[in-house]
Amino acid sequence: MGFDEEWAQLRSEAAQRLDTSMRLNQLPADQGGGGGGGSGKLVSSAAAKTAAANTIQNELMPSTQTAGKHAAESTNGAASEFSGWATGSALKKMQTTWEGQVKTLMGRLGKERDGLRQTNVTLSGVDTDRGGQIRKVPSGLDDIKS
DSSP states (O other), X not given: XXXXXXXXXXXXXXXXXXXXXXXXXXXXXXXXXXXXXXOSSOOOOHHHHHHHHHHIIIIIHHHHHHHHHHHHHHHHHHHHHTTTSXXXXXXXXXXXXXXXXXXXXXXXXXXXXXXXXXXXXXXXXXXXXXHHHHHHSOOTTTTXXX
């Protein structure tokens, strides 16, 4: 075998190895592998998003705020009892951290709520816009008289 033939064979083998290494491993379809089997359509429920946003607004946010205040009151009381001790200052520091975490969580809940509501507005607007564009397309049936 000459150099050119050997070189071509080595390149071919290397390409096959590369191709194999780039392949995703998966189970056979009968063992749970394969595609998701979905419809391939975007399905969005405005009612479900509204319900989720309302649950965040009316249940999660108030409960989180209440739990945060309850912990703050208990910790402040304990910190007062231990003032002058290292435990008192540690409890104060912990309380500051806790308040920051509650504030962060409340912010995240608010963003999730707002995101759910905005998604409804956006998708509804896109649907309305697309419908308007489709209705503008002339049909060959428009000129047929009954």
